[in-house]
Amino acid sequence: IERRTEAVFAYTPKVEYTQWEPRNEVWGQNFPRQYNRYMQTADTSFASKYNGGAMRDMLAEDPRLVVLWAGYAFSKEYSQGRGHYYAINDIQNILRTGAPMEGQKSPQPSTCWTCKSPDVPRVMQEVGIAEFYKGSWDTRGAEIMNFIGCADCHDAQNMNLRITRPALVEAYDRRGLDINKVSHQDMRSLVCAQCHVEYYFQGEDKYLVFPWDKGFTVEDVEEYYDSYTFKDWTHAISKTPMLKAQHPDFEIFNSGIHAQRGLSCADCHMPYMNEGGQKFTDHKIQSPLNNVANTCQVCHREETPKLIANVYERQDKIKQNRDKLEELLVRAHVEAGKAWELGAKEIEMQAILQDIRHAQWRWDFIAASHGGSFHSPIECSRIISTGIDIAQESRIKLARLLASYGYNKEVPYPDIDTKEKAQKYIGLDMQKLNADKEKFIKEVIPQWKKQAEEREKTYAIKNL
Amino acid sequence: IERRTEAVFAYTPKVEYTQWEPRNEVWGQNFPRQYNRYMQTADTSFASKYNGGAMRDMLAEDPRLVVLWAGYAFSKEYSQGRGHYYAINDIQNILRTGAPMEGQKSPQPSTCWTCKSPDVPRVMQEVGIAEFYKGSWDTRGAEIMNFIGCADCHDAQNMNLRITRPALVEAYDRRGLDINKVSHQDMRSLVCAQCHVEYYFQGEDKYLVFPWDKGFTVEDVEEYYDSYTFKDWTHAISKTPMLKAQHPDFEIFNSGIHAQRGLSCADCHMPYMNEGGQKFTDHKIQSPLNNVANTCQVCHREETPKLIANVYERQDKIKQNRDKLEELLVRAHVEAGKAWELGAKEIEMQAILQDIRHAQWRWDFIAASHGGSFHSPIECSRIISTGIDIAQESRIKLARLLASYGYNKEVPYPDIDTKEKAQKYIGLDMQKLNADKEKFIKEVIPQWKKQAEEREKTYAIKNL
Amino acid sequence: MIHLIKRLIPPDKWKFPVLIMLGIFFGLFIYSFHISKATSYLSDNPETCINCHIMVPQYATWNHSSHREFTSCNECHVPHNNFFSHYYFKAKDGLRHATIFTLRAEPQVIHIKEAGVQVVQNNCIRCHSNLINSASLMVHNVNHKTNRETRLCWECHKETPHGRVNSLSSTPNALVPLLKSPVPQWLKELTDK
């Protein structure tokens, strides 16, 4: 009857474990409420208009992506991210990591594991940071087995939030900032900024770096990459030295009104909840649109459908022009391909390729940030505008160049209205890729799992 | 001590006047608080980054405008609007209305007066609506003398808000809406929507029409004009059949978050103020940035500089791409001019000119709405993006066309970095225009004033 | 009437158990009345509202607002037009809150109900009518009063008095005078085992 005692926090730890314990279920014995909700990130039943926990094959939803990424692993398979629960499954199953077996290596480096598991800080502790990144992705296949979890964000001693990924600390260092001196509210975003950020692999040894030295805007990062003449890959059709943008959610979020008003990621993606009078942080990290009552409505009095409509309206308006830019980029790549075909010279193409690089970079910055269109719609829209301008500028130059080679008309738009057609168009042998992957999943993954199980049996845990 | 009694005794109507009394000072005797603040719209001391009550010569601030409007009166003179107090002064003094004297007529129609004075509904009552619009601007020069005022927005009987401009009522009618059935909160915007909207002059008799039949978005209105093959003028350089957009503040505002949350224009431009224990409506209609405390801060707790920075950030981001689009449009006009020069045929130019028309329409829709970049930044940004795409599309076509006429390189950008250079470039004889206007102001305006004075003496006013 | 009472009196052989039951019910009622400090709800003391900690965020924000000096919760949240609706509303609301609280069905983010909105709005007007309505214009214009009073005051005065952030956990560390437990110490000691 009396619920006054609820105000007092009841905590009786059940187990004691080490600082780098990677298994969520072990931490979960001490913090069942957080653990149970966290395991709910396995839920794939919610799909919003563009996001949600469901599996979405982005290449099927939008086959133009295949052409934009021709020559790069993303053209093989790319999905909209889902719950943290799937981080390991997804990186194992994705075609991008290939089928490393029978002496073959994965086309990806070990660095790819960095944002997928609390085994990462554990192994980094053991072998060192630079050493961890080295080698191909399969090198550490048996080491990395637990999906993203408690040890990624929490100090085992006191449950304080902590940063476990060196790339973030180093990026702060290079900007002359001390990440140990930030506020608690900042930490509620910075734990996410370990992963939900644009990154690249520096040098031969694929050291993970966040490209923030010149600032956080799309232009700042572009300038950073240009000053290194860095490229992620060379485009298969246009031969452009390309940049790939990856989920700059933290960077874009910071340019929006919610960040300016002091919100952190956790305010919307990990709202507080009450259960039996206990307040705690909802660890089912997901789209806030699946939980408007506890997120938006804390600050906004509008009805749920209205708030959801606000989000969709922003996403729709940005998508309209992003789609346009996508089409223009396909055209630019194809037109550049035509120019090469007609014998265009390196020096004639240089300015054009630089434009294509910059335009696609801007497109990708927005496309890769799945929350961006809501987090900071005005900035996203601004960036898309500049991308359209630059893409079209490259096409004006191409029109002149093509004309000078005697081709003075529109270059036909390729027939790429399904993922299959598009992948065929850029010359991918999907059957082989899929068959190899299937074999890899059947034969190699179970071995990795078994090794991991054996290893984990040796971890010291004390029952209290 | 008790100041409540002030309220009761404050009001003793001093005068009785007719429904169409145009003189603010007459109404002002009954409502001194509102009148005194309204007269403050004479204040020109405040300039914000892009707006405010100060006089700003837009052609000097941005000479590209001159080229965009080549062949149209706006290229002669255009200022950023200022307080309602100046409505009559400004339309009399602007070069756009010309120097109608010595048998010459103004290049503008009477319709131009519509949004400048409470003499307008007065005269319309007398002569009829269609009749009012007919004839050149000077026809009614002596009739229209009081700047925008009480009778434009209020019913003299009971001070209710009322709509006095037929164009708004007719536009509502055509959409099947009854403007007499709107809420009071809607009226607090609709009185502004009598003037702060996009309009055009229909037919020979220049009937004032708001082009909302297909909707309020930039695309809807474009479709409306295209379906009529309406044009405001033909561009002097590119020969494009152009559209001019005028201050679609109401339309754009309605697409923004503040409108979606139920705000009206009066909430920010006519906030309540408190004097002598009475809350009344501040009639100093102006930029809210000159009065953040009573506008924004009633709803937002942030510091004044921060709120102003929010506004500027939105304006800057939209301006960045609007400026870009402006440059592209100058280029497109000049390139089209070059094509004509080289002998391009009507049929070859058609699609190109349609693109230029649409692109500049989108640019102008945003440029002409002085509040738009804050009222609805996401929509403004969306529109600019589509404008950039279309402008560049026209330039791709032009590149191909020019190449086919043997001109396969960049067309030089004109030297137009001052208003003077730009006006010279499009062939305006500014000296003559200015001299004529000066004479007109010295000789004709005083006559108009005198006639008005005589007339007003005859109006029935009863002192109580 | 007598007939009615007669029908309510149980047959003889039931009398004793019914008496016992009634005693138990009555005792439980007194107990819960006491333990939930229901008596306090008859008063206007804001501290009674935080009898149950659910109301702490609203208490804390009110307590930091300019209205603290002049306005108790009930000044805003209970009708003041007459004695009967005052207590009827209070009882109705109070019972619903208590039920939801006891069932642990309270949402994380509590929203004011439509009925409550009207009550609060009327109370804003009750205190501030001199400021918001112009006597002169009321003479002049029959619509003036409704025009001024139909829009919710806190559409503009968003932060009055509870601020904007609304959640059971929005004031986690607020220092509020949580009432002392009405359960005697000895009973707690006995039941704690």
Ligand SMILES: [Ca+2]
């Ligand atoms: Ca997702």
Ligand SMILES: [Ca+2]
């Ligand atoms: Ca102005």
